[in-house]
Amino acid sequence: MQIHPRAREYPDSQFSRPIRDESELTAGVKIEPGKSYGFFTDTTRCIGCKACEVACKEWNALPADSVGLTGMSYDNTGGLSASTWRHVAFIEKIGHGGGRATEMAPYQSNWLMMSDVCKHCHNAPCLEACPTGALFKTEFDTVVVQQDVCNGCGYCVPACPFGVIDVNLDDGKAHKCTLCYDRLKGGFEPACAKSCPTDSIQFGELAELHRRAAERVQELHRLGVESAYLYGTPGAPGATGGLEYLNAFFLLTDAPEVYNLPRAPTRASNRVMPSLLSGLATMAGFAVAAVALFAGASRNGR
Amino acid sequence: MADNIQTYYDHPQLKPAPFSWIVALYVYLAGLSGSSQMVATIADLFGGGRLRSLVRRGRYLSLVGTVIGPVLLIMDLHTPQRFYNMLRIFKATSPMSIGSYILSVFSVFSALTGGAQFIFDRAIRGPWRWIARIAQVPAAGAGGGMSVYTASLLASTSTPLWAASPGWMAVRFGSSSVASAGAALALGERWSGGRGYGRKLDALAVAALSVELYAAHLSQRDYQTKGVWGDREAAVWDSIDALGGYLPLALYTAGFFLGRRGRTLSEAASLATLVGGLAMRLAMQYAGQASASDPRTSLRFAQPENLPRAQS
Ligand code: SF4
Ligand code: SF4
Numbered sequence: 001m002q003i004h005p006r007a008r009e010y011p012d013s014q015f016s017r018p019i020r021d022e023s024e025l026t027a028g029v030k031i032e033p034g035k036s037y038g039f040f041t042d043t044t045r046c047i048g049c050k051a052c053e054v055a056c057k058e059w060n061a062l063p064a065d066s067v068g069l070t071g072m073s074y075d076n077t078g079g080l081s082a083s084t085w086r087h088v089a090f091i092e093k094i095g096h097g098g099g100r101a102t103e104m105a106p107y108q109s110n111w112l113m114m115s116d117v118c119k120h121c122h123n124a125p126c127l128e129a130c131p132t133g134a135l136f137k138t139e140f141d142t143v144v145v146q147q148d149v150c151n152g153c154g155y156c157v158p159a160c161p162f163g164v165i166d167v168n169l170d171d172g173k174a175h176k177c178t179l180c181y182d183r184l185k186g187g188f189e190p191a192c193a194k195s196c197p198t199d200s201i202q203f204g205e206l207a208e209l210h211r212r213a214a215e216r217v218q219e220l221h222r223l224g225v226e227s228a229y230l231y232g233t234p235g236a237p238g239a240t241g242g243l244e245y246l247n248a249f250f251l252l253t254d255a256p257e258v259y260n261l262p263r264a265p266t267r268a269s270n271r272v273m274p275s276l277l278s279g280l281a282t283m284a285g286f287a288v289a290a291v292a293l294f295a296g297a298s299r300n301g302r
Numbered sequence: 303m304a305d306n307i308q309t310y311y312d313h314p315q316l317k318p319a320p321f322s323w324i325v326a327l328y329v330y331l332a333g334l335s336g337s338s339q340m341v342a343t344i345a346d347l348f349g350g351g352r353l354r355s356l357v358r359r360g361r362y363l364s365l366v367g368t369v370i371g372p373v374l375l376i377m378d379l380h381t382p383q384r385f386y387n388m389l390r391i392f393k394a395t396s397p398m399s400i401g402s403y404i405l406s407v408f409s410v411f412s413a414l415t416g417g418a419q420f421i422f423d424r425a426i427r428g429p430w431r432w433i434a435r436i437a438q439v440p441a442a443g444a445g446g447g448m449s450v451y452t453a454s455l456l457a458s459t460s461t462p463l464w465a466a467s468p469g470w471m472a473v474r475f476g477s478s479s480v481a482s483a484g485a486a487l488a489l490g491e492r493w494s495g496g497r498g499y500g501r502k503l504d505a506l507a508v509a510a511l512s513v514e515l516y517a518a519h520l521s522q523r524d525y526q527t528k529g530v531w532g533d534r535e536a537a538v539w540d541s542i543d544a545l546g547g548y549l550p551l552a553l554y555t556a557g558f559f560l561g562r563r564g565r566t567l568s569e570a571a572s573l574a575t576l577v578g579g580l581a582m583r584l585a586m587q588y589a590g591q592a593s594a595s596d597p598r599t600s601l602r603f604a605q606p607e608n609l610p611r612a613q614s
Contacts (some may be wrong), residue, residue, distance in 0.1 A: 046491065049472075053338060070311075072310075072313065075311075078313060078524060079314070085332075089310060093525050119489075121518045125460065128395035128396060129398065129458065129459070130393070130396065131388050131398040132384075132387035132388060133387075133390055133391040133392075133393070149387055149390070150381065150387075151379050151380075151384035151385060152382075152389070153378075153379050153380075154319060154321065154379075155319075155459075157317050157318075157319055157320055157462045158318065158459035158460060158594060159458070160317070160460060161316070161460040163314065163315050163316040163594075163600075165317075166320075167320050169380065171381075172380035240609055241610065257308050257309065257601045258310065259310065260309070260310035260597065262315065262600065262601060262604030263601070264604050264605055264606040265460065266460070266604075266609065266610070268458045268465070269396070269458055270457050271454070271457045271465060272395060272396075272397055272454055272457075273451055275454035275457040275458065275471065276397070276400070276451065278469035278472045279451065279454060279473065279475065279476050280447070282450065282472065282476035282477060282513070283340070283446035283449055283450060283480075286340075286477070287344060287508075288346070288482045289509055290340070290348075291344055291348050293502050293505060293506060294345045294348045294502070295348045296580035
């Protein structure tokens with residue numbers, strides 16, 4: 001990446017105050033309300049350092065959880081939760097299935113790592129399910145829970161097709177990645193993207209990220225990684241069933257299921273009208289039956 | 303169907319709904335009291351004034367949902383003191399929001415109907431009977447909603463079992479609610495030595511149970527084709543069908559053929575219907591949560607062939 005000309009204005013290594021529009025220097029994008037922002041997580045660049053996990057916990061002051069070993073490779077986090085908003089998955093492909101590896105496929109295809117996060121779905125099922133309006137679309141086109149509105153009904157939890165959002169039983173509210181809503185307002189790129197040493201996590205305007213991602217897929221295909229594809233871009237796996245697209249999308253090299261991602265998730269609100277209408281039709285039918293039954297009672301006295 | 307799906311260390315891919323048994327109990331009582339209101343109102347409007355004691359019992363029964371329902375729902379919130387935020391907005395994409403308003407309307411008008419009935423029963427002068435007759439109409443409409451919106455609530459999630467058969471689950475919930483109301487009112491009729499409309503209510507319950515069994519059969523077909531099915535599920539649904547469907551149907555039939563001597567059997571049938579309705583809601587909730595926690599089920603369900611047409 002090129003050095004932004006404005007960077008020359010900040011030659012010191014310590015700053016007395018925040019840099020205005022810092023994201024321009026760190027991510028090459030100016031953050032302005034009304035535009036669409038997201039993450040492009042390129043799993044082929046991930047080295048599994050978990051800097052994103054740590055940066056997220058630090059910035060968002062999230063409590064530690066599950067201090068212990070899971071037995072799932074180097075993944076002792078397990079998955080996303082109310083207190084873990086970035087999660088690095090480790091998939092060992094060497095000697096998988098008990099066998100011993102005798103040859104290696106090229107380019108990071110032997111050990112997959114992926115930093116998972118809330119997808120900030122375009123048609124977000126969690127948001128559509130939330131009865132209090134606590135979940136909302138921000139001016140940056142991201143999905144955030146307003147902590148002072150959420151009443152912990154928990155309906156967003158089963159609505160999410162990616163198993164992201166969860167209720168914290170200690171404070172009784174739903175929590176998930178905010179795409180660093182507070183940082184975006186201050187002109188900073190999200191903490192995870194800023195801390196990622198390999199740019200596996202890239203923050204930016206969605207259209208620009210889509211362009212970059214398509215280019216990266218082509219580049220990888222050229223390099224012989226035929227299996228590279230995008231997950232969550234329009235028309236791709238993960239953007240199915242009415243979700244349209246995910247503002248936080250991924251470049252993968254194996255089946256979605258391998259990364260614990262659903263191949264064809266759906267928008268839960270698709271099912272509101274079919275179920276409600278068949279239910280009401282059923283009740284109408286029984287109402288007619290009851291009328292016939294009781295009208296008979298009035299005629300013959302029984 | 304991709305059967306050899308690889309999982310991520312069998313770690314769950316979805317999070318189960320953080321609902322306790324309280325929600326299943328609410329779903330049951332909402333259906334019971336909602337359908338009771340509907341049956342009572344129809345009995346009042348079309349029964350030619352002969353069904354007054356049945357109408358009274360139906361109205362009182364619907365107070366159960368009115369009084370206990372909101373309490374149960376608030377109890378299951380994780381921040382209960384903010385329950386009123388439910389009425390902060392209305393959202394047509396959220397059955398939880400739609401249901402909050404159905405419950406509100408139902409509660410207000412059922413309380414009005416039941417309250418007026420109570421005062422009328424005490425022979426206090428005033429237009430009480432007419433207040434009840436007018437208020438019961440919106441109460442009955444909302445009661446129909448109370449019987450089925452809970453199915454839409456579960457179906458409009460990503461939980462595989464609930465999402466796999468949205469329409470048939472709603473038919474099932476609705477008919478089970480009507481069957482429960484018929485059963486409860488028949489018991490009231492028989493235990494109070496009423497005028498003998500027990501048979502009519504039994505007939506309503508039999509019709510509702512048959513529809514429920516048929517809808518259960520069709521929803522199970524959906525579960526099978528969409529991969530939300532295994533030996534455990536088969537065992538659960540077979541027992542639910544037997545307990546809440548075939549058993550009461552057999553008892554009703556036997557009670558009917560034995561005539562007056564079959565009264566105990568009819569009562570047993572009513573009780574089995576009531577228990578079966580609650581068991582079905584509990585099974586639906588827990589089996590649903592289990593399906594969400596099982597990555598094999600959820601990843602198999604989220605396959606392109608299960609997408610609604612024109613959306614793949
Ligand atoms: S991934 Fe889940 S929590 Fe995130 S926006 Fe989509 S539905 Fe909501
Ligand atoms: S738990 Fe909070 S954020 Fe989730 S649906 Fe309920 S009110 Fe909305």
